Amino acid sequence: MSDLKLPSFVSAQMVADRAGVSRSAVSRTFTDGASVSEATRRKVLEAADALGYHVNHLARGLRERSNIVCLVVADMTTPIRARMVDVLTRKLQASGKITMVINTETDTESVSAALRQTLNYRADATVVLSGTPPASLIETCLANGQQVILINRDERLQGSSNLGVDNAMAGREALFLLRRAGCERLGLITSNARTASLVERETVFVEAAAAKGVQVVVTEAGPTSYESGQEAARRVFGRSEAPDGVFCVTDLLALGFMDVARQDFGLTIPDDLCVVGFDDIEQAGWASYQLTTFRQPLNPMADEVVDLLLQPQRAVSERRMIEPIPVWRRSVRPGKR
Amino acid sequence: MSDLKLPSFVSAQMVADRAGVSRSAVSRTFTDGASVSEATRRKVLEAADALGYHVNHLARGLRERSNIVCLVVADMTTPIRARMVDVLTRKLQASGKITMVINTETDTESVSAALRQTLNYRADATVVLSGTPPASLIETCLANGQQVILINRDERLQGSSNLGVDNAMAGREALFLLRRAGCERLGLITSNARTASLVERETVFVEAAAAKGVQVVVTEAGPTSYESGQEAARRVFGRSEAPDGVFCVTDLLALGFMDVARQDFGLTIPDDLCVVGFDDIEQAGWASYQLTTFRQPLNPMADEVVDLLLQPQRAVSERRMIEPIPVWRRSVRPGKR
DNA sequence: TTGAAAGCGCTACCAT
């Protein structure tokens, strides 16, 4: 179909012609620290401006690094993911990179396809926020001189940099909070995503509780979403021996859980029920929720990513752990009832 | 600093060498509908696999279209924006494009910088979700053969494609809903962003009300956010003659407004106060809010974008308007009190 | 300071 690429992009050659200089001069004008006389420089800039010329970074990327960073992510609409993408794109841009977003599913095949795209576009680095890429493919990325940074993924593959929050700390701390509030029947709400992060929050919480001699009822009600939180609450409070303190491995789950607990079962928070979440999404701070939770320190995490990018030698097989920050609000009693 | 680009990307030449064929053969193996014998094809694929070769799309983009689409967006963490980015990246990918996200501020200078980036990377098209680019720059993009698609921007620049929801309809309909519910003192809550969309929702609502002989109190309390909605409620209910029906030009504003109205002023919704929003973000459907609102039909919008991309000739100066979909929930009484 | 020329990795064209 009409392949008449009518007005094509303007090239350095066109600028050179119009300015009456060599195309080298044009190139030099646009590369920092090259030697051009003020006169030619002005002529070039003028011509470039008139023509609407912009340096072709694709062609530039043929010789050196492309300055492209790929973000592999799923569930972008989730508040925590949206935030991650936001801070990452922002900080990457600030350090002179441009971000390609690959919106993927979490299954291995989709993630693999995403990684291959990453290679196709000669990205300097790939940042994986979702799913777990097969080791062999990571190998390939590395062999191609690409950096691979895994966030909250836990698979500590050889050569890839791993970065994540301390889930164990959150699990332990959540237990402490609930017990101090005098909760006696503990529950844990999780999703069927079963990512390393979620599983770790769960197991640490459950084991820490077991160490204190208290048992935890674990409920898993679907994907990581508000609706699953609702569903979990319906199940949990539909039975006898309902919990009076729960740790939801995600804020979104916690919010749905709270809504059903209050509206369908008439519970008052934190009097009848204490809830702890994880992530500190914006909604957790809304007046209707005031959820006590753990904040993922996204800015420090993004800084770390940029840092890794700027110092590739540091990147090799490094694992950085960042402490989540407890955020006290009103869904947990400060002391015993 | 160590510029030792150790293991560089593997090129077609390397594959050719290993497979014992010409580099043309390699190229052909990876282009659809080229003629290669099954034997060479196998040899090439084997070598490519062993080496971890991936076609360089950057180099490919030197001759033909790059298949890159740039998304210029601000406020990415806002639920509605996050959704937009999500559906757009998803649909663009499905049609063989790759998305570059440029996270920008809404001021003209930032948006201009974003558009220039777009040009630098030879994007086939630029989709602007936030801010209003200067006409001259759009001109430049078009002159370079790039498509420019403006979403909910209203500036109908020559040659750019415009796409947006029918804000006027929402303004009119919101008024109808509130009056039918028997609301007598109407309010409109907006932000200081003053984008074309927001302004249109406001003016249509206010003028339609005036036509019915009722006056509207307009409150503008800051940026488009939950907090501004809260602030607006504090102002509005702090005065005598508080409204009993409000149209918030954005769901986020509506949610903050509702929380303060209920918790700080003891109002019951929809008995004492009816609220209408716009966007239909996920949170609007949460049990705590059940907000009656207008849905932005994001999927159809994204489809339209893709369609425009695939048929560039259609794109010229076209304006497509999409109807928002009223979503009935419980923040407005179905009839008079 | 400047221009010519090589080469980055690729695809398309042209012979074979």
Added chain:
DNA sequence: ATGGTAGCGCTTTCAA
């Protein structure tokens, strides 16, 4: 079906 070659737009090296 295959290999050689030109050329996409750029930066860099080399002479002048």
